[in-house]
Amino acid sequence: GAVVSQHPSWVICKSGTSVKIECRSLDFQATTMFWYRQFPKQSLMLMATSNEGSKATYEQGVEKDKFLINHASLTLSTLTVTSAHPEDSSFYICSARLGLGGSSYEQYFGPGTRLTVT
Amino acid sequence: DQQVKQNSPSLSVQEGRISILNCDYTNSMFDYFLWYKKYPAEGPTFLISISSIKDKNEDGRFTVFLNKSAKHLSLHIVPSQPGDSAVYFCAASRVHGQNFVFGPGTRLSVLP
Numbered sequence: 001g002a003v004v005s006q007h008p009s010w011v012i013c014k015s016g017t018s019v020k021i022e023c024r025s026l027d028f029q030a031t032t033m034f035w036y037r038q039f040p041k042q043s044l045m046l047m048a049t050s051n052e053g054s055k056a057t058y059e060q061g062v063e064k065d066k067f068l069i070n071h072a073s074l075t076l077s078t079l080t081v082t083s084a085h086p087e088d089s090s091f092y093i094c095s096a097r098l099g100l101g102g103s104s105y106e107q108y109f110g111p112g113t114r115l116t117v118t
Numbered sequence: 119d120q121q122v123k124q125n126s127p128s129l130s131v132q133e134g135r136i137s138i139l140n141c142d143y144t145n146s147m148f149d150y151f152l153w154y155k156k157y158p159a160e161g162p163t164f165l166i167s168i169s170s171i172k173d174k175n176e177d178g179r180f181t182v183f184l185n186k187s188a189k190h191l192s193l194h195i196v197p198s199q200p201g202d203s204a205v206y207f208c209a210a211s212r213v214h215g216q217n218f219v220f221g222p223g224t225r226l227s228v229l230p
Contacts, residue, residue: 004161034218043207043222044162093161107218109154109161 003027004096006110013084013117020080021113023094029074030096034107035067038091050077084117091115121145122210124221132229137195139224141208144189148210152218153182153193156205165206166193198228 003026013019023033031052036044048069050056056069066088068080077096081088091114095107123142131137141151149170154162168175168182168191175182181194195202208221 006161043220046217046219049217091159095161107152108164111161112159114159 002098002108004030004094004108004110006094006113008113009111010114011116013115015085015117016083018080018082019084019115020078021092021094021115023077023079023096023110025075025096025108028096028098030077030098031074032097033071033077034095034097035069035077035079036093036095038093038112044093047079081115084115086117089115089117120222121148122208122219122221124206124208124224126224127222128225128227130227130229131198133200134197137193137198137202137226137228139193139195139206139208139226141191141193141221142189143191143210145210145212145219146189147212148219150211151182151184151191152209152211153180154207154209154220155202156207156223162207195226198226200228200230202226203228 005024007022033050035047037047038044046059047062048056048058050069050071052071052074058064066082071077091112093112095109097107121144152167153165155165156162166177166180166182168184173184184191205223205225207223209218211218
């Protein structure tokens, strides 16, 4: 159980275009989803926390107008990279949390999306 | 300022031996800690967790030890297997698992 999928797994786009990445919890409802970014040989950097039905909370230094996050349902969150630039090229990973309380603190990660902006 | 540190970027261990991965944190408000394993181009996989009310948690070959006074935790893998070769991330959070902070990771290589 607790499977999280991401689509696409790999995408190449041209500078100036927008790219949407989907994160789905396949067998559970996730009230909270997280979006991370990983640079080569570096750790995961939390970009934003997304709660179903409300606006995402962005970490300091992350442009909310550039990285649009929508969490429209309990099983789907999307990250849209708008007006992409080559420096946005990275590995984007989402995670979903089962819920609050009990032992539900673990985050289950998607497989990641490799974005390359040319 | 790194709140979660993994000072060894890499570790090599012989198959069958014990692997010990270390993690230090600076924020005394952290009360929940997790270890994740990550293969290249894949998302992290949850391994084991520990809350601050415990000092040890065991799951099969994996044991996590927490020393709150030293703000240090470690992951022991016994016996180590070649399939354990991956990058291991330590993560910490405050109450109710909000906003995990990840360490930089340690690349473990288990040699056959």
